[in-house]
Structures are given as C-alpha cells and as structure tokens.
Amino acid sequence: MTKNKSALNVMKGIDVPETVSKDAAKRFLSKRKKELKVDEAVEGILSGNISILSAAITLIESNLPKHQKKAAQIIEKCLPYSGNSVRIGITVVPGVGKSTFIEALGLYLINKGHKLAVLAIDPSSEQSGGSILGDKTRMEQLSAEKNAFIRPSPSSGSLGGVARKTRESIILCEAAGFDTVFIETVGVGQSETKVHSMVDFFLLLMLAGAGDELQGIKRGIMEMADTIIINKADGNNIDKANLAKKEYENALHMFPPTESGWTPNVLLTSALQNFGIEDVWLTIKKYLELTKKSGYWLQRRNNQAKYWMHETILESLKNNFYNNTKRKKLIKDFERKVQQGKISPFEAAHMLLNKYFSK
Amino acid sequence: MTKNKSALNVMKGIDVPETVSKDAAKRFLSKRKKELKVDEAVEGILSGNISILSAAITLIESNLPKHQKKAAQIIEKCLPYSGNSVRIGITVVPGVGKSTFIEALGLYLINKGHKLAVLAIDPSSEQSGGSILGDKTRMEQLSAEKNAFIRPSPSSGSLGGVARKTRESIILCEAAGFDTVFIETVGVGQSETKVHSMVDFFLLLMLAGAGDELQGIKRGIMEMADTIIINKADGNNIDKANLAKKEYENALHMFPPTESGWTPNVLLTSALQNFGIEDVWLTIKKYLELTKKSGYWLQRRNNQAKYWMHETILESLKNNFYNNTKRKKLIKDFERKVQQGKISPFEAAHMLLNKYFSK
Numbered sequence: 001m002t003k004n005k006s007a008l009n010v011m012k013g014i015d016v017p018e019t020v021s022k023d024a025a026k027r028f029l030s031k032r033k034k035e036l037k038v039d040e041a042v043e044g045i046l047s048g049n050i051s052i053l054s055a056a057i058t059l060i061e062s063n064l065p066k067h068q069k070k071a072a073q074i075i076e077k078c079l080p081y082s083g084n085s086v087r088i089g090i091t092v093v094p095g096v097g098k099s100t101f102i103e104a105l106g107l108y109l110i111n112k113g114h115k116l117a118v119l120a121i122d123p124s125s126e127q128s129g130g131s132i133l134g135d136k137t138r139m140e141q142l143s144a145e146k147n148a149f150i151r152p153s154p155s156s157g158s159l160g161g162v163a164r165k166t167r168e169s170i171i172l173c174e175a176a177g178f179d180t181v182f183i184e185t186v187g188v189g190q191s192e193t194k195v196h197s198m199v200d201f202f203l204l205l206m207l208a209g210a211g212d213e214l215q216g217i218k219r220g221i222m223e224m225a226d227t228i229i230i231n232k233a234d235g236n237n238i239d240k241a242n243l244a245k246k247e248y249e250n251a252l253h254m255f256p257p258t259e260s261g262w263t264p265n266v267l268l269t270s271a272l273q274n275f276g277i278e279d280v281w282l283t284i285k286k287y288l289e290l291t292k293k294s295g296y297w298l299q300r301r302n303n304q305a306k307y308w309m310h311e312t313i314l315e316s317l318k319n320n321f322y323n324n325t326k327r328k329k330l331i332k333d334f335e336r337k338v339q340q341g342k343i344s345p346f347e348a349a350h351m352l353l354n355k356y357f358s359k
Numbered sequence: 360m361t362k363n364k365s366a367l368n369v370m371k372g373i374d375v376p377e378t379v380s381k382d383a384a385k386r387f388l389s390k391r392k393k394e395l396k397v398d399e400a401v402e403g404i405l406s407g408n409i410s411i412l413s414a415a416i417t418l419i420e421s422n423l424p425k426h427q428k429k430a431a432q433i434i435e436k437c438l439p440y441s442g443n444s445v446r447i448g449i450t451v452v453p454g455v456g457k458s459t460f461i462e463a464l465g466l467y468l469i470n471k472g473h474k475l476a477v478l479a480i481d482p483s484s485e486q487s488g489g490s491i492l493g494d495k496t497r498m499e500q501l502s503a504e505k506n507a508f509i510r511p512s513p514s515s516g517s518l519g520g521v522a523r524k525t526r527e528s529i530i531l532c533e534a535a536g537f538d539t540v541f542i543e544t545v546g547v548g549q550s551e552t553k554v555h556s557m558v559d560f561f562l563l564l565m566l567a568g569a570g571d572e573l574q575g576i577k578r579g580i581m582e583m584a585d586t587i588i589i590n591k592a593d594g595n596n597i598d599k600a601n602l603a604k605k606e607y608e609n610a611l612h613m614f615p616p617t618e619s620g621w622t623p624n625v626l627l628t629s630a631l632q633n634f635g636i637e638d639v640w641l642t643i644k645k646y647l648e649l650t651k652k653s654g655y656w657l658q659r660r661n662n663q664a665k666y667w668m669h670e671t672i673l674e675s676l677k678n679n680f681y682n683n684t685k686r687k688k689l690i691k692d693f694e695r696k697v698q699q700g701k702i703s704p705f706e707a708a709h710m711l712l713n714k715y716f717s718k
Contacts (some may be wrong), residue, residue, distance in 0.1 A: 072705065075703050075706070076702070076703060079702070125621065171703065218615065220583065221581070222581045222582065222613075222614065222615070223578040223579045247613055248613055250609055250610065251613040253399070253606075253610075254581075254606055254607055254609075255581065256577065256580075273626065279471050287522050302698045303699055305699060305700075306697060306704070308705070309697050309703075309705075309707045310708075312709070313708045317676045321676055335665050338665060340440065341664075341666060345671060346431065346526075346527055346667070347431055347434070349667075350431065351668075353672060
C-alpha cells in the first residue's frame, strides 16, 4: 500500500521520494507529538523537504483559525524565496485525459533537470471526494519522481477560497525549490479566470475534432489560451488532428490581439507516443522570452499580486455577509421573491444590506 | 437650439416628441416648484410620459440618498409593469460607427410599430463628459422619433454602479411601454459581462477585415455574441465583408456550444444602404422563439434577477470597504508593498480586513 508506506515515512520524518497524499499530511499534522512550528516548517520547506511542504499546504487548506494563522506566518517567511518559477495553467476540456499529457510534459521537464509541482483547482473535487488517488494512480511514473510534487485541489470551500489557497501554495512550492508549477483545472466553470490570474502562461488542452468533446467547456476560455494543444494526435487520429489544428489556427486568427503581444498557436501532441511534448516547452520558453523582454511578464505578475490582495478582501467581505445561518435563510426567501417578480433585485439587496449594516 | 426648446417644453410639463437630454431632466428636477413625487412619477411613467421617465432615471442616477430612496420606491411600483420588452445588448468594436447601425435598426423597429429605448453603459463617458450630445447629433433621425428614447450612460460612478443604474432604468423604460430596449457598450472592458447579464440577446458589431480594427476589443467578448454583425458591407467593402463573414463563421464553429442551444451566426449589414437590417431583427425573433420554447429565456431572466440581487449586495459591501478616505491611502500603501514583494497579497488583505472588521 503506497499510501501507508508514504504516511509511515512521513511520520518518521524521512523525505520520501513519492509525493505525500493529503491523508498522510493530515496524519503528519495530527499524530506528531508536537505540532509543526513555523520556523521548523520554513526551514523544512527551504531545504526542499516534501513532507513538510505538504504539511504546510495542509495548514493553508485548514479552516481552523490557529492553522490559518500559522499558515500565514509560514507564507510571509517563504515570500522572499518565491516568485522564481514558471507558472503554467493547464485547462482541459472535460473528457480529455489530462494525466497522460501532464505526465509526459512533467517527465520531460524532470529529465531536463527541472523540479515540478502540480497543483489543481477542481471545483468538482468536493463531490468526488478529491482526485488525489485518481491523479496519483494515473500519473504513476511522475508521482514516483523525486523532483515531482503532485497536490490535488483543496476539497472544500468556495471557488474563491480554493483558488486563494492554491495561489498561496504556489509561494511555498517555489520556496521549496520547484522551478515549474502547473495549475490544472477542468474547463467547466469560473475557475479558469482565477487560474489565469495566477499563471504566466495558459494552456488549453483539447482533442481532435471540434464537435462533441467541446460539450461542457465554458465559452470564453478559448480566448484566454496562449497555446491550444490537440492531444492524442496519433494513430487513426492524425488526419483529424491536423484538420482541427488548421481550423483552430483560423479561429485564433480571428480573435482580438492579446495584451501580451503573443500570438496564440496550436500544437499537436501525442502524450502516448511522446510526440510534440518538447515543442510545448519550447513554445512556453519563447513566450517567456518575449514577455520578459517587453516588460509584460513583470507587469502581469505585479497586477496579479494586486489582484489577489483585492480578491482576498472581496472573498472575506462576502464570507462575512453570506456565512450566517439566519441570513442564508433570508437570502433564499428574497431570491424566491425576486424570481417571482414580487420585489426588485435592488430592493431585495437593500433590505438585506440594511439588516447587515445596522448591526 | 433643440436642447433649449426641449428643456423649455419639459419645464412647461409638455410631453415633448424628442427625447429629453440629461441636462434638461436635471433642470426639470431642480427648477420645478415641487419635487417629483413618487406617485406622480409612477403615473407619468405608466402613461408613457417621456419627460417624467427621464426625470425618474435622473433620480436613479443621483447619488443623493433622498433621490435614491425615491428612485427605489418608483422602481418597486413600476416592477409589476416591467419585463415585457426584448432586451438587446449591442457591443461595438471601438472605431466602428455604432450610431448609423443603431439608428438604422431603430428606425426599422419604429416603422414596424415598436417603441424603442436606447440605454448606454460607457465607462469612458466620464472622461469624455458624456456622449449624449454626440449620440443625439449622430442619431438625429432616431432621436426625433416620438417612439424612441435615447439615454446616455450615467457619467459617474464605478462600473458596477453604472451597470446597476442601467439595469434599474430598464424597468422604468419597460413600464413606460417601451417594448424593445437596446443596451449599448464599447467592447473595451468589463462592461460587456454586465450587459450580458441584463439582456436576452447579445449582438457584436464589427467591421470587415479582422485586422487592425480589432485592436482594443477585449478577448472573450466574441464568445459571448449571439450574432456577429459586420457593418459597412457596401461599396468597395463588399468582398472584404463577405470574406470576413466566412472567416467568422468558421471561427464561431470552433467555439463550444452555447448554453441557450442557439448557434451564433454572422450577418452582413449596411446601415448606410439599409441592407441586412431586417435580417438582424428576424434573427433576434428566431432566437426568442427558440429560447422561449425551450424555457431557456425564462430561466435566464430568473437567473439574471438573482444575479443582480447578489451583484448589488457585492457592490455595496465593496463600497462600504473601499469608499473611505483613510483606508484608500492605506490600500495604496499596501498595494505598493505587495508589488514590491515585501508582503504577500493575503497578509496585506488580512491586515486591511482586521482594521475594517474591528471597528
């Protein structure tokens, strides 16, 4: 049992080659005689200790105030050592096997001497009970690599909260020496916008043929992509993939120019046959070169930092208003009245707000 | 002087055939002996009195609490009479002359017996000092029509506030008997998402040739369009327009399916030669038929009402936090520190929030 073994090693404080599952990290936190101390955590992270990194991320994900306080202190101390990775958003159309692609690109990077962290924002993970087991099973080779760290989506909380936690985890991963960070999502909801706000480069992973497999992807995501990748361009799929490439290129050509000055492109890959994977990395490197030279990269990172400050404020203002049992019931009542046209949305809002602010 | 004449007529309480400018409405409010009363306003609106409608919208736009209170009461009383118009969002790529198109489509509708209100959300209007004069000058024919009401964007406030005011104005226009409402924007910012959340149908107005004239349009807007219109398909432009139509059709074909079940299309028009205008209206009618039959139309209207309730709440929570002179300075300081990497965005947010909530 891989899981037990890694948990055991964690308990012993040994830096295990595999990534540490959430459960193991939780046990690490709860079963240790003394709780993870801030300085101990920072030291561990900076020395590249994966178990401690994982435990610290578990603190970030915890909703206990004392954990949150500790997490905040760890983040502040890691901050000066962060920022040095390439942050890549990878969004997959539902149904496209993301794991084979991420594993292929990941292994390529590891072989080139990179250290790779794979984080996820998966709004569906709450329902499915987390995807770590699935991810780790599917990315068996990558998860066995010493220089790879795979961490699933936090399994509870609002999208805003989950995204913020992932954004905070990036800082710790970078401080732990990971020079490449993947943030993966399934392109079904609002999470892509959040991911777009924490990465340098945005990949959209698709299949050949723009028909049925696009069902479920949210409109607007295509226009965020810096590169569209058509995976599984192998076997009987090659002709279809080539056709799709041409069609997507034409479509991209009709889009308004990007702010970055970059011209989005379409690449064919076969993760199975390890075809086209290097091109993906070369494309990302080209993008980085262009945007670092133009100053766009830095400007975007700065704007993203500002964005997350305001986003965190907003999230907190919202929580303070909405996370109230009595108010929740009232809101439901007003929603119903608004939908029935009995009261205007504005009046309903004002009545709810008056109660809130008069307290 | 058109403006003076209409202002004069307003003062006399006469229902003028022309639309009433903002200035005139303001004067109407300030110079009358008695202020506009709620019941008087509602009665006037329901009887289709344009001057009173205009004055009531001015109340909506006012930031004075007593005006806002009155506006809210007027809206509530008009609510049962609202909802019966076709709400159409029209977004133009900057540089595309919107007025000729809106005038052509507007006059077509007026001639078919419709009553048309044209509202605008223009985030740039604050800088340019409002666009009413421009709009009215450019849409001379339409603004002279008895059954047309042209109202520019509120010229101050945040985008959220401006959008909310426009959304509220729709209710009054519908209660005044306008069966068609255009909400126009320039596709440069966040306003399109807001417009999308208050209309039944979303038009994107472009020019032939997808090159330079796309500069400035925001990515993601194309994927919101229910119909793309290529205007100025006349004279030397015809070949270019036909080519662009085909290219956009191919691009649209590559997009994920819409939630509505509608397949977005591309139409050629020449507002100048009055060509293709009828097709635009037939397309909208077809869309309405499809979505009303499927239940999507009603579901969307309901969701929009809910959206605006929560949007108004959010706007108010934000205002309460951000509209504070002392805090504004502090926020600027923290923004700087965050950008310099001296403090994490999250810690900065927490420090600002602690101060806010501890009061």
